[in-house]
Amino acid sequence: MNLDTPTDTQATGLDTGFIKRIPNSRLVDAEKSAEAAKKAFEAQQKPEVLALAAHIKSGWSASKRAKVDIEKRLLQCLRQRKGEYDPDKLAKIRKFGGSEIYMMITNSRCRAVEGWLREVHLPPGDKPWSLTPTPIPELPEAEEVEIEETVTLETAQLMAANGVSSISVERVSERLQEMHERIRQEKTDFAKKATKNIELHIEDELREGNFYQVLSEFITDLSTFPTAFMGGPFVKRRQKLVWTEDQEGNLVPAVDLTYRREYEAISPFDMFPSPGARTLQDGYLNIRRRLRRSDLNALIGVKGYSEEAIRGVLEEHGNGGLRDWMAIDQERAELEDRPHELDDPDPPIDAVEFWGSVQGSKLLEWGMSEKQVPDAALDYNVNAWLIGQWVIMARLNSSPLGRRPFYSASFETVNGSIWGKSPPELMRDVQSICNATARNLINNLAIASGPQVEVNVDRLSPGEDAEDQWPWKIWKVIEDPTGHGKPALQFFQPNPLTAMLLKVYQYFFDQASEQSGIPAHVYGSKEVGGGAGKTASGLAMMMNAATKTLKDVVVHVDTGVIRPAIKEHWTHVMLYDKDVLKIGDINVVARASEYLIMQEQLQIRYGEALDKSKDGIDLAIIGPKGRAKLLREYYKLLKVRDDVVPPDTELETMFPGPGAPVAPDQATGLPIPDNAVIDAAGARPGGETLREAA
Numbered sequence: 001m002n003l004d005t006p007t008d009t010q011a012t013g014l015d016t017g018f019i020k021r022i023p024n025s026r027l028v029d030a031e032k033s034a035e036a037a038k039k040a041f042e043a044q045q046k047p048e049v050l051a052l053a054a055h056i057k058s059g060w061s062a063s064k065r066a067k068v069d070i071e072k073r074l075l076q077c078l079r080q081r082k083g084e085y086d087p088d089k090l091a092k093i094r095k096f097g098g099s100e101i102y103m104m105i106t107n108s109r110c111r112a113v114e115g116w117l118r119e120v121h122l123p124p125g126d127k128p129w130s131l132t133p134t135p136i137p138e139l140p141e142a143e144e145v146e147i148e149e150t151v152t153l154e155t156a157q158l159m160a161a162n163g164v165s166s167i168s169v170e171r172v173s174e175r176l177q178e179m180h181e182r183i184r185q186e187k188t189d190f191a192k193k194a195t196k197n198i199e200l201h202i203e204d205e206l207r208e209g210n211f212y213q214v215l216s217e218f219i220t221d222l223s224t225f226p227t228a229f230m231g232g233p234f235v236k237r238r239q240k241l242v243w244t245e246d247q248e249g250n251l252v253p254a255v256d257l258t259y260r261r262e263y264e265a266i267s268p269f270d271m272f273p274s275p276g277a278r279t280l281q282d283g284y285l286n287i288r289r290r291l292r293r294s295d296l297n298a299l300i301g302v303k304g305y306s307e308e309a310i311r312g313v314l315e316e317h318g319n320g321g322l323r324d325w326m327a328i329d330q331e332r333a334e335l336e337d338r339p340h341e342l343d344d345p346d347p348p349i350d351a352v353e354f355w356g357s358v359q360g361s362k363l364l365e366w367g368m369s370e371k372q373v374p375d376a377a378l379d380y381n382v383n384a385w386l387i388g389q390w391v392i393m394a395r396l397n398s399s400p401l402g403r404r405p406f407y408s409a410s411f412e413t414v415n416g417s418i419w420g421k422s423p424p425e426l427m428r429d430v431q432s433i434c435n436a437t438a439r440n441l442i443n444n445l446a447i448a449s450g451p452q453v454e455v456n457v458d459r460l461s462p463g464e465d466a467e468d469q470w471p472w473k474i475w476k477v478i479e480d481p482t483g484h485g486k487p488a489l490q491f492f493q494p495n496p497l498t499a500m501l502l503k504v505y506q507y508f509f510d511q512a513s514e515q516s517g518i519p520a521h522v523y524g525s526k527e528v529g530g531g532a533g534k535t536a537s538g539l540a541m542m543m544n545a546a547t548k549t550l551k552d553v554v555v556h557v558d559t560g561v562i563r564p565a566i567k568e569h570w571t572h573v574m575l576y577d578k579d580v581l582k583i584g585d586i587n588v589v590a591r592a593s594e595y596l597i598m599q600e601q602l603q604i605r606y607g608e609a610l611d612k613s614k615d616g617i618d619l620a621i622i623g624p625k626g627r628a629k630l631l632r633e634y635y636k637l638l639k640v641r642d643d644v645v646p647p648d649t650e651l652e653t654m655f656p657g658p659g660a661p662v663a664p665d666q667a668t669g670l671p672i673p674d675n676a677v678i679d680a681a682g683a684r685p686g687g688e689t690l691r692e693a694a
Contacts, residue, residue: 077422242256
């Protein structure tokens with residue numbers, strides 16, 4: 001081999017065993033990379049950047065210390081949901097011996113809550129929110145001034161034409177009121193149109209941004225942990241497959257970059273509020289992020305992120321750094337079915353996302369301009385990302401009100417605290433007692449499944465094994481040297497306590513519904529009571545009363561998540577979307593707690609109303625049009641198109657009223673009068689019967 005002529009392998013810089021050659025292009029790239037890393041490091045050593053990093057680290061450390069007890073609760077809830085004992089409890093059970101059975105009562109209740117909440121918040125063909133304009137739109141100050149100027153001009157013209165006496169104060173006041181009412185009506189009509197337009201726009205973005213999928217994941221966390229969290233909208237740059245025409249007119253695929261608003265369910269393990277925070281908008285907030293290298297690569301070139309810092313992070317991670325494991329990571333990974341996560345040779349990069357208010361003077365010291373921070377004495381809401389020592393992003397909160405795009409709700413709230421109570425916590429004592437009872441039941445059944453044997457080993461013949469037993473076995477024993485005459489083996493049957501233990505288990509199993517507030521019928525139990533529960537209407541009333549606790553949970557989700565998330569999305573659209581017909585005075589209605597939760601009850605009530613109004617006095621009172629209106633509402637609840645009921649104009653032809661033109665009788669050819677104008681003998685008021693007229 002000619003060593004002076006590099007092979008293809010040598011040209012790529014690979015070791016052939018003889019010599020390693022590196023092309024000049026790779027040397028240049030390495031020099032550029034080293035120079036970029038040096039600049040990035042120097043940029044991070046600026047006093048303002050170091051001060052910002054120290055500020056974030058200080059809050060991060062305090063948040064982690066404050067959450068130690070909460071993390072224990074989170075792990076307990078997750079174990080209980082999965083049907084696993086706490087490590088210390090399992091050690092005690094194994095020391096005692098016997099069964100390790102775990103009754104999955106908590107899991108069945110949690111799954112029932114999930115299904116019920118999804119049915120309410122994610123109804124097929126509907127959505128759990130809507131937008132409505134405010135009843136009385138506020139007029140801008142400029143329009144108020146314009147109205148006054150217009151009325152003043154009109155008054156002056158009338159006074160000039162007809163004299164001063166032709167205008168009174170009452171007349172001017174009436175004219176002002178008339179113009180106000182006209183403009184308000186115009187604005188109300190415009191507001192309804194604009195609200196409908198923006199509602200459709202937001203709904204389309206929610207579906208593209210995985211809002212409803214994230215809401216489903218949020219519901220799972222809500223039924224498991226003390227508090228569930230959700231974030232958004234976050235603007236993300238995503239690849240999208242589009243179809244374009246080539247030169248020959250054929251459709252060909254292409255990848256386009258697009259920006260869209262997305263949502264995400266954030267694990268309670270990753271949320272770190274400030275130690276004294278009462279809400280997510282109080283104090284500061286840290287979110288632990290687990291990023292892949294591809295996530296950071298996607299941030300290069302995104303406005304607001306430091307490319308130098310991101311490249312410095314990638315360089316340090318490639319050299320084995322930025323692995324910041326927490327104490328509970330291994331146990332959490334095992335409970336979340338990722339037991340080998342720590343063995344990953346390319347682990348995720350730990351980042352801290354910081355949201356909090358900072359004094360303006362510090363922001364100025366950190367390098368922000370006076371335009372961004374006009375008053376050094378005031379506090380400003382900022383958002384920053386810290387990875388190791390690298391601050392990859394720091395900017396002012398873009399929300400006009402300084403709100404953070406994170407939302408939370410609990411199954412049971414605790415006033416003055418972000419962390420509430422979960423179904424597993426509410427029924428933990430019951431779960432523990434049922435587990436203990438079930439273990440004792442299994443152990444007792446095992447012990448009582450056969451006879452116990454008392455053996456005098458001194459009387460067994462040599463070679464006889466007392467533990468080796470089978471039917472019809474002949475035991476070889478020696479004579480009793482004491483002379484008492486007692487048998488060498490005595491058999492006795494332990495008492496089975498099955499009936500008593502089952503009663504205890506059943507009692508505490510029923511208490512699970514009382515303690516958690518999750519009624520038995522929600523998870524399909526047949527034990528919904530007798531008496532009134534045997535009828536449809538009685539059962540409906542019982543179910544309605546039993547689900548009051550769950551209705552409170554729906555209200556928690558509506559007020560804590562749905563309403564603020566939609567409001568934030570609407571604000572984002574108002575700020576940045578230019579192709580949407582906008583309105584600045586709207587209300588967000590969370591419909592789950594006010595409307596969707598009543599669907600089943602409304603169906604029953606409408607059915608009863610239709611049953612009563614099909615004939616008799618009720619039908620005579622409401623008439624065909626009234627019954628048609630009931631039918632339309634009933635079919636709307638059943639998700640059936642309301643055009644199955646004819647319009648009122650067609651109903652007038654089908655069911656003519658008194659004095660209306662009527663169709664002729666097929667037998668006589670004469671008009672058939674309304675029943676109200678025919679007497680009991682079948683005669684008209686003039687005395688002529690239909691037969692005589694024929």
